[in-house]
Amino acid sequence: MAERRHVRVCHPDDVASLLPEALAGEFVLAPVADDAALGAVRPDEPVTEPDAALIVTTSGSTGRPKGVVLSASAIRAAAASFRTRYGAFTWTLALPAQYVAGVMVVARGLLDLQWGGQGVRQIGRHLTGLEQVGAEPGSGRNAISIVPTQLVRALADTTLTAALARFDAVLVGGAAMSPEVLDRARDAGIVVLTSYGMSETCGGCVFDGVPLPGVDVTLGERGRIALGGPMVFSGYRGDPETTSSTLVGGSVVTNDRGEWREDGHGPRRLAVLGRFDDVVISGGVNVDLAAVQRAVDTVGRDAAVVDAEDAEWGARIVLATTDAAVDLDWWRQTLRTTLQPAALPRQVIVFDELPRTASGKLDRRALRTLVARWGGGRAVRASGQEVVGG
Known part of the structure; x- marks a missing residue:
């Protein structure tokens, strides 16, 4: 019969004091900061994975958080x-x-x-x-x-x-x-x-x-x-x-x-x-969003690349940025030497800040949701104001 251990939920600030006991087999430690993570941890269910010591949740930047048993x-x-x-x-x-x-x-x-x-x-x-x-x-x-x-x-x-x-x-x-x-x-x-x-x-x-x-x-x-x-x-909690x-x-x-x-x-x-789901089809051409992001990163401006549904192109390449100093035409001209035409951004959206998870990662899921709200204008501010020159 599999060993059944109980889960000890704790605040992240208490990990340092409790981890030694978890490593010694006293309980399975689950640091939790919000309700979404609590659902992934399933604290009321026993843990059956051998030698389990810790349940951490994934950040959920691209989907639903999962409980990872270590x-x-x-x-x-x-x-x-x-x-x-x-x-x-x-x-x-x-x-x-x-x-x-x-x-x-x-x-x-x-x-x-x-x-x-x-x-x-x-x-x-x-x-x-x-x-x-x-x-x-x-x-x-x-x-x-x-x-x-x-x-x-x-x-x-x-x-x-x-x-x-x-x-x-x-x-x-x-x-x-x-x-x-x-x-x-x-x-x-x-x-x-x-x-x-x-x-x-x-x-x-x-x-x-x-x-x-x-x-x-x-x-x-x-x-x-x-x-x-x-x-x-050892496995995903309950999955x-x-x-x-x-x-x-x-x-x-x-x-x-x-x-x-x-x-x-x-x-x-x-x-x-990059990730396999980074490849999208825009205008019938495969576009690797990770390759586009690498090209954008070499420019040295704060910008993230995402895709959005588009009635004409299938997928529209969007640049989300905190930098309003340059416009869409500047980005397209700058990137033209390293990217194929289908991979060039078709829209720039300026945000005060880009959404991030608690771990500091860019929250691509949240960013795609925000981008979808602004439709297909060439360049907009997140406030809804058109960027001059866009």
Whole structure:
């Protein structure tokens, strides 16, 4: 008969104090910040997955949040694999601890204690308190995990930039990051480690394109990425059907497309090209939204690419941005040298800010909903005012 454990729901701020007991098998910890996550956790139902220690929810940026069951052995293996490559650290938490990236900062901090780390220090999600941490780093080596949005904001502030540069490792993941931002960060002396992973792999398991020790990365048909190893999840909470279609042969079959790249100066590196559902048909032509986003990122302006239904084109390529300084014609002319005509944006919408999840990711689902409200005008403000020159 399967082991049945009870769920201990907690506030994200309590993860650091409760995670040791969860790893010891006392209960299955479920950090929850809202009702939507509570529904995915199913706190009144026993947990039957062996060695279960934690339930984290996905951010829901592209669909309904799911409860991801992680075992104690998977969490320990993920932390040990990172430590094997990079060593032990004193960790700084700047991410919400109801999601896997924040939880793994806490887990690494706790599990690094016996290897010379000094635990976990917490600062605000807007990097409040980073100056103090940077000025008084913990003994030994120090690491912090952030998302690209936080890095961009830090680079706009010389004090925060200098504080990040004092860390021995700055993990950046959770969303794609433009090469321009990465170059700016490294030129400022920030030791950035780009991270690829997901809730189902205990967070980042590929850093700077290189899988951690024990992590198996395979590319299937059309480059579909599968991630295997001791860090993979046990299953989705109350959803055996989705579990069986995602966890295949011990590997997490993702919805991401990738390819291996070699430069002759080191190990081959995984390049994540985008999601399979990023490919839309506009005017009868396949358009890869991820490729469009990469082209937009090289311009260095705050803008996100989404698609919208269009009676004429089938799918309309839309640029959502916070930058009203340039118009649609400027964007199309700038991008014309790198993108095919069907991939050029047909609309620009200016927002005061782009919607994001609590974990800092761009909320594409919410953004598509907002974009759909404004119809097919060439360029509009989110307030409904037409942008001059649009």
